[in-house]
Amino acid sequence: MKEALRLLIVDDEEQFRQVLVKRLSRRGMVPEQAGSGEDCLDLLEKKPMDVVILDVKMPGMDGLEVLQRIKEKYDKTEVILLTGYANTQDGVEGIKSGAFDYLSKPVELDHLAGKIKQAHEKILHEAEREREAEFREKMEQRMVAAERLASLGTLAAGVAHEINNPLAIINDSVGWMQLLINQGDAAEIPIKGQLEKGLDKIVQSVERAKKITHQLLGFARRSDPIISEVDLKQLAEDTVQLVEKEAKHKEIEFMLESDPSLGKIWSDAYQLRQVLLNLITNAIHATGSRGRIEITLQKDGEMVVLAVKDTGQGIPQENMERVFEPFFSTKPTGEGTGLGLFVTRGIVEKLGGVIEAESRMGEGTTFRVRLPRAHKGDERSEQEDHTNWVEKPTATTGKMPSAGKGPS
Amino acid sequence: MTREPIKILLVDDEEDFVEMLSLRLKAVGEEVTPAHSGKECLQVLEQRDVDVVILDVKMPGMDGIETLQEIKRRFPLVEVILMTGHGTVESAIEGKALGAFDYLLKPADFNELMEKLEAARKKKAEQPSRLRQKN
Numbered sequence: 307m308k309e310a311l312r313l314l315i316v317d318d319e320e321q322f323r324q325v326l327v328k329r330l331s332r333r334g335m336v337p338e339q340a341g342s343g344e345d346c347l348d349l350l351e352k353k354p355m356d357v358v359i360l361d362v363k364m365p366g367m368d369g370l371e372v373l374q375r376i377k378e379k380y381d382k383t384e385v386i387l388l389t390g391y392a393n394t395q396d397g398v399e400g401i402k403s404g405a406f407d408y409l410s411k412p413v414e415l416d417h418l419a420g421k422i423k424q425a426h427e428k429i430l431h432e433a434e435r436e437r438e439a440e441f442r443e444k445m446e447q448r449m450v451a452a453e454r455l456a457s458l459g460t461l462a463a464g465v466a467h468e469i470n471n472p473l474a475i476i477n478d479s480v481g482w483m484q485l486l487i488n489q490g491d492a493a494e495i496p497i498k499g500q501l502e503k504g505l506d507k508i509v510q511s512v513e514r515a516k517k518i519t520h521q522l523l524g525f526a527r528r529s530d531p532i533i534s535e536v537d538l539k540q541l542a543e544d545t546v547q548l549v550e551k552e553a554k555h556k557e558i559e560f561m562l563e564s565d566p567s568l569g570k571i572w573s574d575a576y577q578l579r580q581v582l583l584n585l586i587t588n589a590i591h592a593t594g595s596r597g598r599i600e601i602t603l604q605k606d607g608e609m610v611v612l613a614v615k616d617t618g619q620g621i622p623q624e625n626m627e628r629v630f631e632p633f634f635s636t637k638p639t640g641e642g643t644g645l646g647l648f649v650t651r652g653i654v655e656k657l658g659g660v661i662e663a664e665s666r667m668g669e670g671t672t673f674r675v676r677l678p679r680a681h682k683g684d685e686r687s688e689q690e691d692h693t694n695w696v697e698k699p700t701a702t703t704g705k706m707p708s709a710g711k712g713p714s
Numbered sequence: 715m716t717r718e719p720i721k722i723l724l725v726d727d728e729e730d731f732v733e734m735l736s737l738r739l740k741a742v743g744e745e746v747t748p749a750h751s752g753k754e755c756l757q758v759l760e761q762r763d764v765d766v767v768i769l770d771v772k773m774p775g776m777d778g779i780e781t782l783q784e785i786k787r788r789f790p791l792v793e794v795i796l797m798t799g800h801g802t803v804e805s806a807i808e809g810k811a812l813g814a815f816d817y818l819l820k821p822a823d824f825n826e827l828m829e830k831l832e833a834a835r836k837k838k839a840e841q842p843s844r845l846r847q848k849n
Contacts, residue, residue, distance in 0.1 A: 470799035474821035475730045481824050482738040489741075516821055523819075 311426050312354065313337040316346040316372065317361040317388070326359070329415050335422060343367030347375055354380065357406075357425045359418070361388045362396045370400060377404040382432070384425035388413060462632075466519035473512055473519065480508045521645045536575045538610065539564040542601050545582040549590060557596045564603040571610055571679040577653045578677075584650045585614040585673050591637070592618030592671060605679070609659075612675040620667040629663055719745040720835050721763060725755040725781070726770035726797075735768075738824065744831070752776030752784070759789050766815070766834045768827075771798035779808060786813040791841055793834035797822060 313330070315337045317323050323339050330337055337359070340346040344367055346358065358376060362369035373385050387400040387408035397408030406425045409418060484505050487498055495501075539562070546560050553560065589599045597617040604611045621629060628634045630651045635644035654661045659677035722739060726732050727750055736746040747762060749755040753776055755767065767785060771778035782794055793815040809817055815834040818827060 467799040470820040471728055471731065474799070475728070475734050477821040478731070478734040478738045478824070482734060482741055485738065485741040512821060520819065 311335055311422070312356045313422065314340060314346065314349065314355045314358045316340045316343065316358060316364075316369075318342060318364045319361075326413075326415075326418075330419065330422075333419055335419070343369065343372035343375075346372055350376065350380060350383070355383055356429050357422055358383060358385045359388060359422070360385050360405075362393075362400070363390055370396065370403065373400055373403050373405055382429065384429060386418070386421050386425060462522040466522040469515065469519050473515055476508065477512045477516075480505050480512070484509075518643050518645070521643055521649060532574050532576065533572055534575060535570045536573045536578060537570050538568065538573075538578070538603055538612065541575060541579055542582055542603065542612075545579055545586055546601070548583065549586055552587075553590050553599070556590070556593065558590060558593055559596075559598045561598065561600045562602075563600070565605045568603055568605050568610060571677070573657055573677060577657065581650050581653050581675065582612075582614075584646045585675075588646060588673075589614050589616035589618070589671075592616045594618065606676070608679055609676050610679050612677065613672055615670060615672040617670040620669055621663065621665040621671055622667065626663060626665060630661075717743065719743050720831050721765045722746045722831065723749060723755060723758055723762075723764045723767045723792075725749045725752070725767060725773075725778075727751060727773045728770070742828070752778070752781030755781055756784055756788070759785065759792065764789075764792050765838055766831055767792055767794045768831075769794050769796055769814075771796050771809070779812065782809060782812050782814055791838060793838050795827075795830055795834060 313335055315323050315326055315330075316339075317326075318341055320341065323341075327337055327339060338349065338353070338355070340349050343364055346360070347367075349355075350358075360369045360372060360376075364372075369387055373387065376383055376385055384406040385400075385404070387397060387405045389396040389400075389408050389410045391410055391412070393410060397405075397410070400408050406428070407421050409421065484502070486492055487495070487501055487505075492498070542562055542564075546562065550560075586599065586601070593599060593616045599617075600613075600615040602611075602613045602615070604613075625634075625636065630647050631644075632648040633644040634648075635642035651661050654675050654677070657677055659675055661673065661675045663671060663673050665671040722744055724732050724736055724739075724746055726735075729750060732748045732750060736748050739746045747758055747764070749758050752773060755769070758764070759767075769778045769781060769785075773781075776784075778796060778798070782796070785792055785794055790813075794809075794813070796809045796814045796817045797820060798818075799820045815837065816830050818830065
């Protein structure tokens with residue numbers, strides 16, 4: 307895969323240039339020409355070059371000066387100097403200034419063609435190395451992010467657990483006090499109303515903290531999906547129904563469009579509902595009164611594409627990269643946990659899919675989830691982490707082995 | 715209220731939790747015996763008639779799952795509701811398979827807990843009488 311070589315010959319002798327151009331063209335290298343250092347720099351301004359063959363002895367700006375200017379501005383361009391006969395001084399000087407090499411006139415064409423090739427190879431090699439370094443850096447960044455998430459998960463689960471216990475104590479203490487101030491003599495005390503107000507605030511705050519810890523445990527959940535046939539269209543309709551009340555309030559119109567050939571997919575219905583619910587709820591929050599939310603389901607080869615599009619404000623560019631981060635929320639404090647999209651992405655990836663967001667300010671946002679239509683990640687290795695969390699165990703009751711029938 | 719109190723045995727190594735939940739349950743008319751370890755739980759069961767055990771999963775020494783197994787072996791009539799600060803699918807499934815009535819995550823909603831306690835007691839009352847002779 308060789309890219310075309312961009313070659314420039316700079317020499318004040320036109321005849322010399324013509325000869326070189328003709329001969330090099332015959333070898334498949336078609337050079338451009340410049341008659342002076344100044345012309346050379348002008349040309350480079352408009353058209354980048356890979357290799358410049360540069361005569362040292364020129365009226366006006368001489369080759370060595372041109373070389374320096376080239377190296378200052380175009381560090382990827384390689385320069386081959388042509389020096390006067392037996393003038394090694396200029397050549398050595400040029401190499402010090404960054405020339406690839408020098409040849410003394412009269413030039414032997416094979417020699418020159420060889421040098422051009424070497425210079426070109428060096429450029430290609432450098433570009434390759436740069437791409438590799440870039441790729442490696444990207445991978446490293448991704449690894450770091452993955453590791454950070456994994457350890458964040460462990461930490462989050464640990465913290466959530468440690469906090470749930472004191473929360474439970476607060477919760478039952480306050481519940482008990484609420485019962486007490488309504489019993490016997492206590493019901494008569496004049497500041498009862500104020501006490502109740504304070505107790506209510508505690509209950510609400512426990513509820514708020516509980517929402518966070520339980521969501522964190524949900525995020526740390528490493529449980530295997532329970533795979534079954536899922537009617538995604540039905541699931542989307544059901545989910546819309548769940549949130550319709552909230553949407554009606556804002557007179558939001560729902561549109562559900564489904565590819566008739568989609569059929570059923572193999573996935574985890576319970577977790578997909580969570581994904582749909584998160585995306586649709588977000589869309590409702592983003593959309594103003596009388597907006598529209600479009601849900602589309604499309605088949606794309608082995609994948610299904612689920613898109614939720616709103617007509618909200620849109621997400622500013624600087625927030626786009628952060629929407630999937632944990633605890634990133636633009637909602638007022640206490641209203642959003644900042645975990646919704648984070649958990650959503652976790653689920654989608656666990657189901658073998660990807661999620662992306664696209665937004666235009668003033669027009670709205672689309673979240674697009676691509677999922678495999680047939681789930682292939684069923685087999686799990688035995689070495690896998692066995693710390694599995696459930697957010698709300700009662701919800702999975704129906705799937706558990708029937709037990710508790712007593713010994714037979 | 716003529717309703718029969720539910721006889722509850724509350725087991726958790728977190729003493730404050732046992733104390734406060736006991737007070738709350740007693741305030742709504744239930745009968746609560748506290749215990750702070752699996753061992754203590756089994757000792758109480760030997761001496762007292764209990765309808766439902768609320769059992770913490772994570773305890774030092776004999777943990778909730780082990781205790782559950784012992785309860786089911788020696789006192790099969792008693793119903794058990796597992797409760798923990800984190801839910802693991804494994805312990806939930808394991809707990810169910812071992813005969814736990816249900817599973818709750820802390821901090822549990824009190825109404826939800828009451829519903830489960832009531833349902834667990836009802837289940838216990840419906841057990842065939844032949845089981846009462848076992849053990």
